[in-house]
Amino acid sequence: MGILYNRVADQLQTLIHEGVYRDGERLPGVRVLSRQFGVSISTVLQAHQTLEARGYLVARERSGYFVHLPRRDVPVPDMPKPKVRPAPVTARDMTLALCSETQKRMVPLGAAVPHPDFLPLRQIQQATIWAARQGYETLDYAFPGKPSYLRQLAQRMTALGVVVTPEDILATNGAQEAIILALRAVTQPGDIVAVESPSFPGILHALEVVGLRVIEIPTHPSEGISLEGLQLALEQWPIKACIVVPNHSNPVGVRLTDDNKRRLVNMMDAAGVPLIEDDIYGDLPYEGERPRPAKAFDQTGNVIYCSSFSKTISPGLRLGWMIPGRYMAGASQQKVFSNLATASLPQLAVGHFLEQGGYDRYLRTARQRYREATDRMRSAIGREFPEGTAVSKPMGGFVLWLQLPDKTSGYEVYRLAREEGIHTAPGRMFSTTDKYEDYLRLNGANPWSERIEKAIQRLGALTQQVADGR
Numbered sequence: 001m002g003i004l005y006n007r008v009a010d011q012l013q014t015l016i017h018e019g020v021y022r023d024g025e026r027l028p029g030v031r032v033l034s035r036q037f038g039v040s041i042s043t044v045l046q047a048h049q050t051l052e053a054r055g056y057l058v059a060r061e062r063s064g065y066f067v068h069l070p071r072r073d074v075p076v077p078d079m080p081k082p083k084v085r086p087a088p089v090t091a092r093d094m095t096l097a098l099c100s101e102t103q104k105r106m107v108p109l110g111a112a113v114p115h116p117d118f119l120p121l122r123q124i125q126q127a128t129i130w131a132a133r134q135g136y137e138t139l140d141y142a143f144p145g146k147p148s149y150l151r152q153l154a155q156r157m158t159a160l161g162v163v164v165t166p167e168d169i170l171a172t173n174g175a176q177e178a179i180i181l182a183l184r185a186v187t188q189p190g191d192i193v194a195v196e197s198p199s200f201p202g203i204l205h206a207l208e209v210v211g212l213r214v215i216e217i218p219t220h221p222s223e224g225i226s227l228e229g230l231q232l233a234l235e236q237w238p239i240k241a242c243i244v245v246p247n248h249s250n251p252v253g254v255r256l257t258d259d260n261k262r263r264l265v266n267m268m269d270a271a272g273v274p275l276i277e278d279d280i281y282g283d284l285p286y287e288g289e290r291p292r293p294a295k296a297f298d299q300t301g302n303v304i305y306c307s308s309f310s311k312t313i314s315p316g317l318r319l320g321w322m323i324p325g326r327y328m329a330g331a332s333q334q335k336v337f338s339n340l341a342t343a344s345l346p347q348l349a350v351g352h353f354l355e356q357g358g359y360d361r362y363l364r365t366a367r368q369r370y371r372e373a374t375d376r377m378r379s380a381i382g383r384e385f386p387e388g389t390a391v392s393k394p395m396g397g398f399v400l401w402l403q404l405p406d407k408t409s410g411y412e413v414y415r416l417a418r419e420e421g422i423h424t425a426p427g428r429m430f431s432t433t434d435k436y437e438d439y440l441r442l443n444g445a446n447p448w449s450e451r452i453e454k455a456i457q458r459l460g461a462l463t464q465q466v467a468d469g470r
Contacts, residue, residue, distance in 0.1 A: 005046035008037050009054075012047060016056055016067055027057070027065045053372030053448070055379020074382040076221040077252075077390040077403035077439070086192045086213040086237060088432070107455040110423035112250055112399050113315050114445035118369060120362045123353060124314060131348035138348060143341040144332065145171030145321070149351035153321050156354070161296030162305065162323065170322050170335055171342040175280045176202050178306035178322035181338065183210045183241065185330030186274045186304070191240040194233055196225045198401070198430035198439070200250040203243055203278070214432055215239065221392050221401070224249065224256040227263055234271045241274045246294045248281035251401040251430055251441040253394020255291055262297040269302045274327065279307040280320075281397040283363055286371040291396075301325030309350060311397070312366065313359070317346040370398045374444035380453065381442075384460030386467055398445035403438060408467040410440045416462045422455045 012033075015021055027033070030044045037044070048065050051057040058068040108115070132138060137146075144150070150166035157164050172178040179202075187193065189211030195203060197216035207214055215237060217229045225244055233239060244264065246256040256264065268275040279293045295305040304327055308320025319342065324331035335341075353359055378400060381391050388405025404410055414426040427439025440459075446452050 004039060005043045005050060008033075008039060008043060008047035009050040011037070012051060013054070013056055021067050025067050026063070027067065029064065050368075050372060053376040055376060055382070074378065075390045076393055077401055078221075086215040088208075088213050106418070106421045106423040107451060108423060108446060109442045109452075109455060109459075110425045112311075112425075112441075112443055112445075114311060114370075114398065115447055117447050118366060118373075118445055119312075119314055120353075120358065120366075123358045123362065124317075124349065127349040127353040127356075127358070128345070130352050131345055134348055138345045140344060141341045142171065142344045142347060143336065145169065145342060146344060146347035146351060148355070149347035150321075152351050152354040157295075157305075157323065160290065161292050162298075164323055168323055168325075168328070170324065170328075170331060171347055172306075172308070172320045172322055172335070173318045173339070173342055174310055174320040175278055175306045175308035176206065176320075177338070178308070178320050179203060179243065179276060179278060180206045180209060181331050181334045182274075182276045182304040182306060182322065182324065182327070183207065183212065184334045185324065185327045186276075187212055187240045192237050194230060194239050194242040196244055196249060198251055198427070198436055199243075200245065200278070201425075201429045204430075204432065216431060216433075219249065219252055219254065221252050221254060224254045224260060225264070227260060227267065230264075231267060234267070234273065239271075239273055241276055242268055243276045243278065244294070245278045245281070247279055247291045248284060248394060248396035250281065250397065251392070251399050251425075253392050253397050253399060253401070255285070255395045256294070258292060258297075261292070261294040265294050265297045265303060269298075269300050275303045277303055277305050279305060280311055282307065283312050284367055284370055284398070285396040286367065286394075295323060295325075298325065301327075304331070312363065313350060313353070317350065318343075319346045319350055367396075370396075370445060373446065373448065374398055374400060376448050377442065377444045377452075377456065380456045381460070384457045386460065386464045389463070398443065400442045400444055402440045402442065404440065404463055404467070406467055407438045408463055410436070410438055412466045413440060413459065413462050416466070417459055420458060420462075422458060424459065 021027060030041050033044045034041045048057060057065045059065055150169045153169050154164050154166045192213045192215055193207055194215050194217055196219040215233050217233060218226045246261055248255055277294045282293060283290060285291055295303045303325055305323040378391055386405050390403040392401040411426045411428055414424050417424055425441040427436030428434050430436050
């Protein structure tokens with residue numbers, strides 16, 4: 001059904017672009033379109049909702065659906081210039097503010113956290129009740145992880161081309177802990193680590209916690225990390241590790257091709273430099289099959305795979321995992337030193353949810369909802385923000401990366417919006433320098449509502465205000 005209504009939506013969108021249905025005109029009724037496309041009425045309605053999310057239709061009560069073309073085709077942001085030298089990492093107060101209770105009372109466009117409506121609340125409640133009935137299993141230490149949880153992860157990873165056993169996996173408190181454990185296992189304070197640029201603030205924060213320096217590798221908004229730039233950095237600097245998000249990176253949303261994943265893995269292996277892979281958004285592609293991780297091309301155990309269920313099942317469960325490869329001894333030691341073990345109850349609950357097939361059923365719906373939500377927000381940005389604004393076109397996940405026109409200060413927009421109860425993530429959070437001063441990241445994982453729509457309108461007006469110098 002999902003493929004069918006997307007096909008109908010794509011055909012209607014083509015007809016709109018070709019002028020068969022013009023801006024402001026009412027579409028034929030659902031029964032007419034049902035006969036025209038040879039599909040059910042419910043399929044037509046789903047196609048309408050998809051086009052509404054993309055910004056091509058608006059629903060008017062008791063009148064039907066009307067064509068509403070986006071104001072313009074929004075370009076994608078520029079590729080950043082490479083950073084010349086390694087730099088120390090310093091956390092900013094804004095990074096910590098993303099998680100504060102104050103921000104949660106604001107319009108939630110800052111933190112990359114899905115709205116509860118996007119999460120499988122009822123299923124996880126049921127799985128948690130089941131887990132709580134497992135007696136002592138819920139109370140004991142679980143290092144390296146609960147067997148039932150690790151077994152399900154091993155099955156899922158093997159299906160993605162990463163052939164592992166439960167003994168190859170460590171349960172962690174989210175992907176953030178997995179990344180920190182990986183860094184501590186392969187680096188020493190003061191070492192240099194290569195990252196994508198722009199980079200997820202949590203990765204930069206992890207580097208600071210471990211006391212490392214960073215060299216930023218430019219990342220193309222549609223091709224991903226520059227492998228040529230990374231190779232040059234490897235030749236010029238004593239890099240001890242590299243962190244990448246190959247699938248739907250945050251904040252750009254780009255996915256590396258399989259060929260480039262293989263090139264990346266081989267490049268790092270040839271250089272003798274560990275590759276730390278953050279695959280937290282891998283389960284959320286907008287189209288096609290779930291993309292393979294870079295770890296699937298690892299023949300030597302040089303890739304340390306990190307992921308979690310924070311963006312799909314629950315951010316609050318704090319449940320992730322890592323596959324350290326040949327660095328298992330160091331990662332295990334760091335895990336024991338840090339907190340000994342990850343909580344048993346969430347592992348039992350999520351392991352049960354996976355085993356019963358609930359997760360895969362949930363993902364089929366969630367992927368479409370995330371795509372529709374980000375498409376709708378991207379279209380709204382095209383209508384409401386000043387001419388010259390550029391917006392990423394993600395292949396998965398749910399964040400949007402905005403480049404503001406004429407070097408408009410993203411931090412100033414962030415500051416003014418914050419005073420009005422709208423939270424965003426300013427671009428300077430995504431680098432060790434201020435080269436993204438004219439950028440913003442927005443969280444698209446919110447059900448569309450009048451509150452969200454007005455917030456986007458206000459952000460567009462504030463951007464124009466800052467650009468005008470008023």
